[in-house]
Amino acid sequence: GLGRFGVLYVDNAATETTLESRFRLVVTATAESDNGLSFGAQIRYQSNEHRSSYTGGGAGFNTPRFWVSTQGFTVSVGQVLGAIENMPGMYTGSVGLTGLGYANVVYNFAADAYTSGGAGAQGLDVLWSSGNWGVHFSYSWTGQGNTQTDDRVAAHVSYSMGNWNFALGGQDSNIAGDTSWAATVGGTWGNFDGTLQYADNDGNAKWGIAGNYQAGASTFVRGYINTDDAINDENYGLGFQHRMGGGTFLEGGIASLAGNTRADLGLRFSF
Amino acid sequence: GLGRFGVLYVDNAATETTLESRFRLVVTATAESDNGLSFGAQIRYQSNEHRSSYTGGGAGFNTPRFWVSTQGFTVSVGQVLGAIENMPGMYTGSVGLTGLGYANVVYNFAADAYTSGGAGAQGLDVLWSSGNWGVHFSYSWTGQGNTQTDDRVAAHVSYSMGNWNFALGGQDSNIAGDTSWAATVGGTWGNFDGTLQYADNDGNAKWGIAGNYQAGASTFVRGYINTDDAINDENYGLGFQHRMGGGTFLEGGIASLAGNTRADLGLRFSF
Amino acid sequence: GLGRFGVLYVDNAATETTLESRFRLVVTATAESDNGLSFGAQIRYQSNEHRSSYTGGGAGFNTPRFWVSTQGFTVSVGQVLGAIENMPGMYTGSVGLTGLGYANVVYNFAADAYTSGGAGAQGLDVLWSSGNWGVHFSYSWTGQGNTQTDDRVAAHVSYSMGNWNFALGGQDSNIAGDTSWAATVGGTWGNFDGTLQYADNDGNAKWGIAGNYQAGASTFVRGYINTDDAINDENYGLGFQHRMGGGTFLEGGIASLAGNTRADLGLRFSF
Numbered sequence: 001g002l003g004r005f006g007v008l009y010v011d012n013a014a015t016e017t018t019l020e021s022r023f024r025l026v027v028t029a030t031a032e033s034d035n036g037l038s039f040g041a042q043i044r045y046q047s048n049e050h051r052s053s054y055t056g057g058g059a060g061f062n063t064p065r066f067w068v069s070t071q072g073f074t075v076s077v078g079q080v081l082g083a084i085e086n087m088p089g090m091y092t093g094s095v096g097l098t099g100l101g102y103a104n105v106v107y108n109f110a111a112d113a114y115t116s117g118g119a120g121a122q123g124l125d126v127l128w129s130s131g132n133w134g135v136h137f138s139y140s141w142t143g144q145g146n147t148q149t150d151d152r153v154a155a156h157v158s159y160s161m162g163n164w165n166f167a168l169g170g171q172d173s174n175i176a177g178d179t180s181w182a183a184t185v186g187g188t189w190g191n192f193d194g195t196l197q198y199a200d201n202d203g204n205a206k207w208g209i210a211g212n213y214q215a216g217a218s219t220f221v222r223g224y225i226n227t228d229d230a231i232n233d234e235n236y237g238l239g240f241q242h243r244m245g246g247g248t249f250l251e252g253g254i255a256s257l258a259g260n261t262r263a264d265l266g267l268r269f270s271f
Numbered sequence: 272g273l274g275r276f277g278v279l280y281v282d283n284a285a286t287e288t289t290l291e292s293r294f295r296l297v298v299t300a301t302a303e304s305d306n307g308l309s310f311g312a313q314i315r316y317q318s319n320e321h322r323s324s325y326t327g328g329g330a331g332f333n334t335p336r337f338w339v340s341t342q343g344f345t346v347s348v349g350q351v352l353g354a355i356e357n358m359p360g361m362y363t364g365s366v367g368l369t370g371l372g373y374a375n376v377v378y379n380f381a382a383d384a385y386t387s388g389g390a391g392a393q394g395l396d397v398l399w400s401s402g403n404w405g406v407h408f409s410y411s412w413t414g415q416g417n418t419q420t421d422d423r424v425a426a427h428v429s430y431s432m433g434n435w436n437f438a439l440g441g442q443d444s445n446i447a448g449d450t451s452w453a454a455t456v457g458g459t460w461g462n463f464d465g466t467l468q469y470a471d472n473d474g475n476a477k478w479g480i481a482g483n484y485q486a487g488a489s490t491f492v493r494g495y496i497n498t499d500d501a502i503n504d505e506n507y508g509l510g511f512q513h514r515m516g517g518g519t520f521l522e523g524g525i526a527s528l529a530g531n532t533r534a535d536l537g538l539r540f541s542f
Numbered sequence: 543g544l545g546r547f548g549v550l551y552v553d554n555a556a557t558e559t560t561l562e563s564r565f566r567l568v569v570t571a572t573a574e575s576d577n578g579l580s581f582g583a584q585i586r587y588q589s590n591e592h593r594s595s596y597t598g599g600g601a602g603f604n605t606p607r608f609w610v611s612t613q614g615f616t617v618s619v620g621q622v623l624g625a626i627e628n629m630p631g632m633y634t635g636s637v638g639l640t641g642l643g644y645a646n647v648v649y650n651f652a653a654d655a656y657t658s659g660g661a662g663a664q665g666l667d668v669l670w671s672s673g674n675w676g677v678h679f680s681y682s683w684t685g686q687g688n689t690q691t692d693d694r695v696a697a698h699v700s701y702s703m704g705n706w707n708f709a710l711g712g713q714d715s716n717i718a719g720d721t722s723w724a725a726t727v728g729g730t731w732g733n734f735d736g737t738l739q740y741a742d743n744d745g746n747a748k749w750g751i752a753g754n755y756q757a758g759a760s761t762f763v764r765g766y767i768n769t770d771d772a773i774n775d776e777n778y779g780l781g782f783q784h785r786m787g788g789g790t791f792l793e794g795g796i797a798s799l800a801g802n803t804r805a806d807l808g809l810r811f812s813f
Contacts, residue, residue: 001571003571003581003582003583003606003608004608005608005619005620015685015686018686019619019620019664019665019686021606021608021619021620023571023583023585023606023608025569025571025585045585045603047585047603047605047606049620049664049686049687050605050620050621050661050664050686050687050688051605051687052602052603052604052605052660052661053587053595053602053603054600054601054602054603054604054660054661055597055598055599055600055602057602057605057661059603059605244575244576244577244579245575245576245577246573246574246575246576247573248573248574248575248579248581267581267610269571269573269581269583270573271571271572271573271583
């Protein structure tokens with residue numbers, strides 16, 4: 001799990017500066033059959049700033065995910081991971097303690113995505129990896145407790161070659177605004193890694209570049225800039241992470257989402 | 272705890288075929304006094320298909336149960352276990368991944384029963400076992416957070432002799448439909464064990480036979496057939512369990528509940 | 543965590559005698575940075591008699607608290623601990639299994655206080671201790687998810703000298719009824735320890751004396767008596783605790799709160 005706390009500033013919000021905190025407890029259960037099948041199940045409890053799990057408190061355990069894996073092949077049932085969400089390089093450029101709105105993510109969350117803080121979508125994922133190749137297929141459909149108005153079928157293929165990574169994903173869905181396809185190209189050069197990100201979100205292109213730079217023994221700088229036809233505007237952000245060892249971090253960042261400024265600063269630790 | 276997922280078919284249901292899943296996390300806390308009293312408390316988190324514990328999500332921790340035991344004698348306070356529910360042989364013949372409606376259980380859940388998925392009843396259990404004998408007394412009463420319209424007092428006595436088991440239980444309650452008394456007789460012969468089950472549910476007899484057969488090194492076949500005066504009809508079911516080791520199982524079954532067909536198939540694991 | 547169960551009597555309550563139980567599960571997560579900063583986060587699940595965390599069930603996890611400490615200095619963010627609540631000697635004289643209404647606590651909970659059974663207040667605590675001195679500062683403010691009508695700033699200083707302990711606390715708040723200041727003086731003499739407690743709650747003085755006496759190898763007697771201008775009446779209570787080893791206890795007590803009698807008896811264990 002993780003704990004984080006700090007201060008968040010959002011320009012023009014009702015309260016611009018707020019105490020920011022998150023507690024996330026990950027409960028993972030596993031078993032292995034005699035023939036080598038790995039079984040697993042996971043639920044996550046998440047409480048954001050001042051949320052309890054008492055009725056109306058706003059915190060809770062998310063919907064479970066179950067899986068069986070063997071030799072690089074995984075079938076997952078329950079809350080969908082999402083093939084577009086999990087493309088390599090999709091989250092490159094996430095800045096600050098909180099992600100500051102995650103405007104760096106070019107598919108704009110217009111596809112199935114796993115969430116610790118809610119229900120997500122119920123369905124299936126099939127994942128396969130072998131050598132330099134990876135394949136991820138995901139499927140959620142109407143009914144089954146899902147409130148979506150159409151089925152979502154998505155897949156991505158990824159390939160790595162030397163210090164380059166390529167991923168291409170597509171989605172079949174008639175939900176308004178949903179991502180049609182997305183692509184990422186990433187590379188690593190010494191202390192720097194960067195990724196070109198592109199998504200076609202129901203006809204609107206969003207594309208940009210994001211990168212990480214290791215500025216010192218334990219200090220990292222991250223940034224992104226992109227343009228989104230859906231809002232006819234740009235987003236950009238810059239953040240740093242200082243690793244204090246033992247899974248503890250000092251993080252902060254500043255971002256501009258279509259001209260609106262956000263900033264944060266705080267401590268985070270993993271457990 | 273346990274995880275299970277698969278497919279469930281219920282004839283004539285609004286959606287006949289559904290993704291079935293359950294995540295159950297059992298939290299047990301214990302302590303022991305210097306004079307040998309064992310203290311315990313247990314809560315269980317349960318989430319069925321696509322349920323979260325967020326407000327309105329439908330999953331959660333059940334009501335706690337507390338106990339003190341010493342030398343075969345246990346006093347339990349909080350959520351009631353139920354003396355009729357816990358008669359030996361009452362659940363023989365449970366089929367499939369999900370129990371397929373548990374029509375094999377002849378007391379028709381018309382008595383206090385422990386549940387992981389809700390509140391159950393609040394009260395007391397007293398259990399005692401010695402040699403071949405077992406005694407279980409349970410008591411829940413109106414008020415105390417219980418919504419029931421009358422007190423429920425129940426008890427059973429069990430006795431084992433060679434490869435035979437006998438149990439007799441009775442309940443005092445004026446709640447409409449509640450079980451008056453029940454009896455089970457079970458025996459084991461090599462790879463087969465079977466149980467005769469009888470219950471008088473407020474004047475309606477439900478009785479039948481259920482059994483398990485070990486068909487191979489790790490494969491079990493289970494079945495039951497019974498008749499219930501309350502519905503003037505029969506129930507029967509047949510299921511299999513394949514044990515894959517490490518607490519992992521492949522399970523499935525088919526049952527007819529008063530002529531309505533149910534079937535399931537899936538994977539289950541314990542942790 | 544803890545489990546407790548027993549019987550509670552409250553004179554003139556709708557149901558005077560009730561089954562009493564509480565299950566509390568404490569989840570604490572920690573990490574340590576290379577430079578010696580200790581990070582921590584804690585949530586607590588609490589279920590009182592027959593409460594579940596299902597929607598409307600009334601049990602749940604409280605709001606999280608996060609902290610960073612180093613060398614006697616702690617900054618805490620999230621649910622406020624409360625400087626008045628945590629004055630040394632404030633809880634001396636708590637009687638019975640349940641506290642029987644905690645009328646021994648002279649500040650009448652008219653300040654920020656940490657709770658396992660609800661939301662509490664969101665804000666900050668700063669704690670510092672060195673040698674015989676201790677300082678605690680707490681702050682919660684309007685907005686931030688707090689429903690309070692004014693900011694609460696509180697602090698206490700404590701000092702120990704030989705077998706004497708002194709604490710003085712004050713609070714700045716315009717919330718009606720809130721405590722202005724409080725003081726405790728405690729001492730230890732052999733098997734007995736006692737504390738004088740005083741609080742000025744928005745102009746109403748509440749003051750009294752409370753103590754513990756070790757009556758045998760594992761038996762303790764506790765009591766208090768105080769007078770409260772706010773109700774123009776007295777409260778007093780007497781309780782015992784028998785330690786059975788391994789973190790298990792038999793506890794009971796009787797108290798008079800402004801003339802109304804309460805009594806309880808039961809078992810408690812820590813885990």
